[in-house]
Amino acid sequence: MVRLWRPVGVRSIGVWRADSEADLRAQVLGTLPLWPWMTAVVTRPYSRTPTTRDGASAIGRILRGQAGLDAYLGIHPVALSGVSWPVPEAVTVGFMEWNFETAENLAAALRAGEVTSAELTDQAITRIERDDKAINAICAPDFDRARAAARRADEARARGEDRPLLGIPVTVKESYNIAGLPTTWGMPPHRNFMPAEDAVQVSRLKDAGAVVLGKTNVPLGLQDIQSFNEIYGTTNNPWDHGRTSGGSSGGSAAALACGFGALSIGSDLAGSLRTPAHFCGVYAHKPTLGLAAGRGMVPPSEPALPVDLDLAVVGPMARTARDLTLLLDVMAGPDPLTLGVAHDVRLPPARHERLGDFRVLVLDEHPLIPTGAAVRAGVNRVADALVDGGAHVERRSPLLPDLAEAGTLYSQLLVSGSVARFPVESYEQLRTRAAGLRADDQSLDAARLRAMVFSHRDWLQVINRRELHRHGWRQLFAEFDAVVCPITPTPAFPHDHDPNPLERRIDIDGVEYPYFDQLVWAGLATMPGLPATAIPAGRTSAGLPVGVQLIGPMFEDRTPLRLAELLERKIGGFQAPK
Secondary structure, eight states: OEEEEOTTTOOEEEEEOOSSHHHHHHHHHHHTTTOOSOOOOOBOTTOSOOOSSSTTSBOOOBOSSOOOEEOTTTOOOOOOOBOOOOOSSOOOEEOOOOTTSOHHHHHHHHHHTSSOHHHHHHHHHHHHHHHHHHHOOEEEEOHHHHHHHHHHHHHHHHTTOOOTTTTOEEEEETTBOOTTSOOOTTOGGGTTOOOSSOOHHHHHHHHTTOEEEEEEOOOGGGOSSSOEETTTEEOEETTEEEEEOOSSSHHHHHHHHTTSOSEEEEEESSSTTHHHHHHHTOEEEEOOTTSBOOTTBSOTTSOOOOOOOSSOEEEEEESSHHHHHHHHHHHOBOOTTTGGGTOOOOOOOOSOSSGGGOEEEEOOOBTTBOOOHHHHHHHHHHHHHHHHTTOEEESOOTTSOOHHHHHHHHHHHHHHHHTTTSOHHHHHHHHHHHHTSOTTOOSHHHHHHHHTTOOHHHHHHHHHHHHHHHHHHHHHTTTOSEEEEOSSSSSOOBOOOOSOGGGOEEEETTEEEEGGGGGHHHHHHHTTTOOEEEEEEEEOTTSOEEEEEEEOOTTOTHHHHHHHHHHHHHHOOOOOOO
C-alpha cells in the first residue's frame, strides 16, 4: 500500500494496493489526471520499508520538482530516477509508519494483512540503527534472529495461526536469560556469560508469537535508579540526553519512548518498572507480588531456579494502558515447575468500567521526603481529571497505613535482602558501622544500615509488621478502589555517576536529600506487594515527562489497569519525544 501526502497538513490523497511494480505504477499514473499537481514515487510491492540494502528494494519515478521519500521515522531514502511531467508543486509519497503504533493496533493490522511482521521488524531495526547511538537503550541486539522469527510469524499467520503477540516486535530487559545472548546484569566479571535456556517470561513472549529485537540496558546489578554500567555504558533519557532514563528498567523505557519495539518486559524491586516509565513518559505495571513467574530473571552467577521473591516482581511496559493489559495476560501465571503444577490464574475483572464509578484516594505528601512542584502538579492534574469525570476523590483517609513506618519497613526489607550475598569481611565492616550509630538516629540512612546486619529475629519482626500493613491496605481498599500518588519526588534528574551512591543527593526544588530516600514512594506499593500502574501525567515547563502511579488491591491488577485506560482517554497518554 502506498499513500500520497500533501506537503502541508499531511492529508492522504491516494491509496493503492498492487501485486507488482507495473500494477502499482499503472494505478499511480492512472490517478495523475485527477491529481495533476503531484509527484509520485513508486516502490517495490508489498513493502512499506524500502531500503537501499536490497537490490530490488525500490525504483523511483519522479515528476518535475523536488520530491523525496518521506518515510516517517527514518526509513532510508531510496534513489530516485526522473521521469518528468509539468507540475507546479511536489507532493511526496509517504510510507505507513508503524514504530509508534500500539501493540493492539499492530496485531489488528497483521490479522488484516495490512502489514507483515517482516516489515514491522525491518522498520524497527532501521530505526534502532539510526537513533540508538544517541540513546543507548538496546545493549544486546539480536537482529538476525529477529528477522528469522518475523518470517516464521508471517508463515504461521499464512497457515491460519493467531496468537496474542504473533509477529509483534518487542524488547527484553538485559537481566532476563535469553539463550544465545549474554546475561551480565552490567557486571564486568560476567560479560561473557551465556545462558543455555530462556527465562520463563521470554518463553512466554515467544510462545505468544513476539519477535524479540534484543536486550535493553540496566544498571550494575540492577541496583540503581539510573541505567549505566562498564559493559554497555549509559542509557540517556530520550527527552533530555543529559538526564537519566531511570533504572533499573531504564533501557526498556527509553526504547519504548523511541519507538524501538511495541512492548518490553522489565522487573521492579525499587520502582524499576515505574520510575523509568515516569522519567520517559511511557506506561508500566508492577504486578501483584507472585502473579508472574520470575524464573530465569536471575544474576548470571546463580542457577535459574524457581524462587518465591520477597519484594521483586517482573512486569510489562508499553506505550498505552491497554497494551499493558495485553502483555500482562501473557506474563501472568505461576511457575510451571512449582505452583503451576496445581494452579491456574484467573484475575478478577476491574471493579468498574466507568471513570465516574471509581473511588480514589489521592496522595501527594510523604512524611519522609517532600514532593517536588512538578510531580505535585502531575498528581493534581490526574486528581482534577478524576473529579471532572465524576469519580469520588478523597485527599486523606484514617484507613491509610502509616506512611513513615511503611517507608522504614520497605527500606529495611530492601537492603537486608540486597546485602545477603556480601562477602563476610564486608558484612563485618557493616556491623561495626551499625554499632556506631546513635540510638536516637532514626533516619532512613540509619534504618538501612541497621537492616544490612539484621538477625533472622530482626527480619521476622519486620515481616510481621508488614502483615499488619497488608491488613491495613485490605481495609482501605474496602472503601477505595485505587490510590493515586507519586512514583518519585522529581522528574528525571541529571546523570550522576558518583561511584559511592551514598554520597549522591537528589535535588528537590533546590534542596538536597539522600539519594535513596526517593524510593519511599515506590516502596509504598512494593512493601505490601500491591499492584501499581505507572501512567504519564503531563510534562514539566522544561518539557520533561511526569508520571504517577495508580495502586490497586492485591491480585486485582485489572482495576488500576482499567483506571489507567480511562485516564488515558481523559488526559492523554504517551507522546513521542521531539
